[in-house]
Amino acid sequence: MESIDVSMDINEIIKPENLVYKKSSLFEEKPFSYCPGCGHGTIQRTLMEVVEEMGITEDVVGVAPVGCSVTMYEFLDIDMLQAPHGRAAAAATGLKRVLPDKYVFSYQGDGDFAAIGTGESIHTCNRGENILVIFVNNGIYGMTGGQMAPTSLINMKTSTTPYGRKQEQMGSPLKITELIAQLPGTYYVSRHAVHTPAGVRKLKKAIIKSFELQKENKGLCFIEVVSNCNSGWKMTPVKSNQWMEENMFPFYPLGDIKVDGKLVK
Amino acid sequence: MGEIKLMKGNEAIAEAAIRVGCDAYFGYPITPQSEVMEYLAAEKPEERTGMVLLQAESEIGAINMIFGAASAGKKVMTSSSSPGISLMQECISYIAGAELPCVIVNVVRGGPGLGTIQPSQADYFQSVKGGGHGDYRLLVLAPDSVQEMSDHVKLGFDLAFKYRNPVMIQSDGVIGQMMEKVEFFDPIPRSTEIQPWATLGRKGMRKKNVITSLDLDPYQNEMHNHFLQEKYRKMEMDEVRFEEYNCEGKLDYLIVAYGCSARVSKKVIEYAKNEKGLNIGLLRPITLFPFPKLQIEKLSKNVKAILSVEMSAGQMIEDIKLTVGKGVRVEHYGRYGGVVHNPEDVWNGFKEIFLNE
Numbered sequence: 001m002e003s004i005d006v007s008m009d010i011n012e013i014i015k016p017e018n019l020v021y022k023k024s025s026l027f028e029e030k031p032f033s034y035c036p037g038c039g040h041g042t043i044q045r046t047l048m049e050v051v052e053e054m055g056i057t058e059d060v061v062g063v064a065p066v067g068c069s070v071t072m073y074e075f076l077d078i079d080m081l082q083a084p085h086g087r088a089a090a091a092a093t094g095l096k097r098v099l100p101d102k103y104v105f106s107y108q109g110d111g112d113f114a115a116i117g118t119g120e121s122i123h124t125c126n127r128g129e130n131i132l133v134i135f136v137n138n139g140i141y142g143m144t145g146g147q148m149a150p151t152s153l154i155n156m157k158t159s160t161t162p163y164g165r166k167q168e169q170m171g172s173p174l175k176i177t178e179l180i181a182q183l184p185g186t187y188y189v190s191r192h193a194v195h196t197p198a199g200v201r202k203l204k205k206a207i208i209k210s211f212e213l214q215k216e217n218k219g220l221c222f223i224e225v226v227s228n229c230n231s232g233w234k235m236t237p238v239k240s241n242q243w244m245e246e247n248m249f250p251f252y253p254l255g256d257i258k259v260d261g262k263l264v265k
Numbered sequence: 266m267g268e269i270k271l272m273k274g275n276e277a278i279a280e281a282a283i284r285v286g287c288d289a290y291f292g293y294p295i296t297p298q299s300e301v302m303e304y305l306a307a308e309k310p311e312e313r314t315g316m317v318l319l320q321a322e323s324e325i326g327a328i329n330m331i332f333g334a335a336s337a338g339k340k341v342m343t344s345s346s347s348p349g350i351s352l353m354q355e356c357i358s359y360i361a362g363a364e365l366p367c368v369i370v371n372v373v374r375g376g377p378g379l380g381t382i383q384p385s386q387a388d389y390f391q392s393v394k395g396g397g398h399g400d401y402r403l404l405v406l407a408p409d410s411v412q413e414m415s416d417h418v419k420l421g422f423d424l425a426f427k428y429r430n431p432v433m434i435q436s437d438g439v440i441g442q443m444m445e446k447v448e449f450f451d452p453i454p455r456s457t458e459i460q461p462w463a464t465l466g467r468k469g470m471r472k473k474n475v476i477t478s479l480d481l482d483p484y485q486n487e488m489h490n491h492f493l494q495e496k497y498r499k500m501e502m503d504e505v506r507f508e509e510y511n512c513e514g515k516l517d518y519l520i521v522a523y524g525c526s527a528r529v530s531k532k533v534i535e536y537a538k539n540e541k542g543l544n545i546g547l548l549r550p551i552t553l554f555p556f557p558k559l560q561i562e563k564l565s566k567n568v569k570a571i572l573s574v575e576m577s578a579g580q581m582i583e584d585i586k587l588t589v590g591k592g593v594r595v596e597h598y599g600r601y602g603g604v605v606h607n608p609e610d611v612w613n614g615f616k617e618i619f620l621n622e
C-alpha cells in the first residue's frame with residue numbers, strides 16, 4: 001500500500017484530486033444497524049460499489065434475508081424485497097423467472113441459507129437459477145443473539161452451546177458451499193473474506209464476474225464470505241478477525257471452488 | 266358466447282389461468298389438485314402466452330417463488346391442497362403484510378394431519394381466519410361449479426390487484442375432480458402494465474421500491490396494521506358476493522352453505538318441500554371473506570332456525586352465529602374427515618335436528 005502523507009492539512013485532504021475513497025452513491029445517508037467492526041457492512045458496501053461501477057442500478061433487484069441483514073434495504077438505494085427466513089433463494093427464483101433480463105441476487109446468512117432454508121437453497125442451486133447468492137458465513141446466528149449455526153465450528157461456544165459444539169450431539173459444521181459446488185447448476189463458486197483491503201478487492205472482482213456470468217445465463221453464481229460476528233463471538237472487532245483467520249479459515253479455506261462450471265482442484 | 270368445454274374443475278382452473286394472462290404458476294403436487302399443474306404442463310403455457318411454469322421443491326418453495334414474482338407486479342398463481350396450504354401459511358402472512366397480489370387455490374381435503382385425499386371443507390378456519398400469524402385477511406372465494414372455478418380465477422386476479430392482497434380460492438375435492446360444462450372467457454393478453462410499487466430495478470430518479478412486511482418500530486407497525494384493517498373493512502363494504510336460492514316468499518328455515526355443500530343443499534330444499542311442505546331458503550356465500558353478514562342477518566329475521574351445512578365439524582357456523590346473535594337458533598350439519606354428505610344425509614340430519622325425527 002502507498003504511504004499516507006501525514007503532513008497534508010485538512011483542506012488539502014478534501015480536495016477532489018486527493019480523494020482516495022468515496023462511499024458509493026447507492027448508500028443511503030443512514031447509520032448502519034450493524035455492530036461496529038462487523039463484516040456485513042463491508043460486504044454490502046462492496047456490492048453497491050460494483051452495481052454503481054457497472055452502471056446496472058436500473059436492472060438490479062436484491063432479496064434480503066432474515067438475519068442481521070434483514071433491513072439491508074434501508075441502506076442500499078436499490079429495489080429490494082425482504083423474504084421469509086431461509087427462503088430468499090426461492091423468492092429470488094420467482095423474481096428472476098419473471099424478470100429474466102434483470103440482475104437478481106439474494107444475500108443470506110448461514111442460518112438462513114444453510115439451516116432453515118437448506119431445501120430451497122439446494123434446489124435453487126440445482127436448477128441453476130441465473131442468480132447470484134451472497135452467503136455470509138459468520139458461524140453463528142448473529143441476529144437472535146449468538147446461537148449455534150450449522151456452520152459453527154467444533155468446540156465453538158455459542159449461547160446454545162455454552163460448553164462448545166460437540167460433534168457427537170450436533171454433528172459437524174456444514175460445508176454447504178462445497179456441497180452446492182457439486183451440483184451441475186452452479187457455475188461459479190468462490191469463498192472470500194473482507195477483513196483486509198486485498199480481500200475486499202477480491203470479493204469485488206468476484207461479484208463483477210458473477211454479474212457478468214448472470215448476463216450470459218451461465219447458471220448460479222455463489223459467493224461465500226467468511227465473516228466475523230464480533231458481538232456473537234464476544235470479541236473485539238480486531239480479535240474477532242484474528243480468531244477468524246486462525247479458526248475459520250483452516251476449516252473454510254478461501255479461494256475459488258468452482259470456475260467455469262468446473263471444480264477447482 | 267365464449268368457448269365451451271367439458272372438463273374437470275382443476276383443469277378449468279388451469280385453463281383459466283392461461284386465459285387470464287397469468288405470468289407465472291409455481292406449485293407442488295398434491296392430491297386432489299395435481300391436475301392443475303399437469304394440465305398446465307401439457308398445454309405448454311410458455312408457448313401459448315409466455316407464462317412461466319415451475320414445479321417447486323415444496324409448497325414452501327412454491328409460495329416463496331410466488332412472493333418473489335408477485336413483487337415484480339406480475340400475475341402469479343399457485344394451487345395446493347390442505348396440508349400444502351398449511352405449509353404455505355408463513356409466507357402467505359408475509360404476502361398479506363407486504364401487500365402483494367396473488368391467487369392461491371386450495372382444493373380442500375380431509376384432515377387433520379395427512380388425513381385423507383377425499384373432499385372436505387374443513388379448511389374454512391385456515392382460509393378465512395388468517396391461517397398464518399398476525400392480523401390479516403385473505404379475500405376468499407368459494408366456487409360451487411366447474412364454471413365458477415374458471416370465473417373465480419379471473420375475479421380473483423381482479424380483486425388481488427384492486428386490493429394488493431392475496432386471494433384464496435377455496436374449493437374442495439368434489440368441485441376439483443368433477444367434470445362439467447364450462448364456458449370460458451375470451452383470452453386476455455398478458456399485461457405489460459408496470460405496477461408503480463414493483464421491484465423491477467430502480468429506474469432513473471424514481472425512489473427505490475422495497476417489498477417488506479417488517480416494521481421494527483411497533484408504532485409504525487401499528488399504523489401499518491390500521492391501514493390493513495381499513496382495507497379489510499373496505500372489502501367488507503364492497504366485495505360481498507352471494508347467491509340466494511329459493512329465498513323469495515315466506516321461509517320456514519334457512520340453510521347457509523357454500524361450494525359442494527350448497528349444491529347438495531339445493532336438493533334438500535326439494536325434499537323438504539315435497540315431504541313436509543317446508544319452505545327452506547339457501548344463502549350461498551360466494552365470498553367467505555368478506556362474509557355475507559347483512560344478507561344472512563336479514564334472512565334470519567323471518568325463519569325458525571338456520572342450518573349451516575359444511576363438510577366439517579362446524580367452522581363457518583361460528584361466523585353465522587356472530588352475525589345473527591343469540592336470538593336465532595343456528596345449528597351445524599356436516600359429514601367430515603373426507604366423507605361427502607349426500608342430500609339424504611343432510612335431509613335426515615335436518616329432520617333430526619329441527620323436527621326431532
Ligand SMILES: Cc1ncc(C[n+]2csc(CCOP(=O)(O)OP(=O)(O)O)c2C)c(N)n1
Nearest residue numbers: 066067068085109110111112140141142143
Ligand atoms: C421462521 C423463523 N424462525 C426463526 C426466526 C428467528 N431468527 C431470526 S434471524 C435468525 C438467525 C439468523 O442467522 P443467520 O442467518 O446466520 O444471520 P446473521 O444474523 O448471523 O447474519 C433466526 C433464527 C425467524 N425470524 N423466522
Ligand code: SF4
Nearest residue numbers: 035038068142229230
Ligand atoms: S450481531 Fe454479529 S453479525 Fe449481527 S451485526 Fe453484530 S457483529 Fe454483525
Ligand SMILES: [Mg+2]
Nearest residue numbers: 109110140142
Ligand atoms: Mg450467521
